[in-house]
Amino acid sequence: MKRTLQGIVVSDKMEKTRVIAITRLKKHPRYLKYYKVTKNFKAHDEKNKYKTGDKVVIEETKPMSKDKKWVIIEKI
Numbered sequence: 001m002k003r004t005l006q007g008i009v010v011s012d013k014m015e016k017t018r019v020i021a022i023t024r025l026k027k028h029p030r031y032l033k034y035y036k037v038t039k040n041f042k043a044h045d046e047k048n049k050y051k052t053g054d055k056v057v058i059e060e061t062k063p064m065s066k067d068k069k070w071v072i073i074e075k076i
Helices: none
Strands: 004-011 017-027 034-044 055-060 068-075
Touching: 004 034, 017 055, 017 068, 034 055
Parallel strands: 034 068
Antiparallel strands: 004 017, 004 055, 017 034, 055 068
């Protein structure tokens, strides 16, 4: 079973690569309040069809380069 995540495309400047921002809520250990944590992932986009602002699903795959270990599955 491969991991899948949902996020928003924040950059489409690279060829066949998109940067996806994944936002999640994290609980502070002492104050027990929730705060947002955002992490960026580079994902493969073979046909360059996803643009900035698109909400997409990415899936883990074998490493394609030093930073790129995800592939875009579909647009939501």
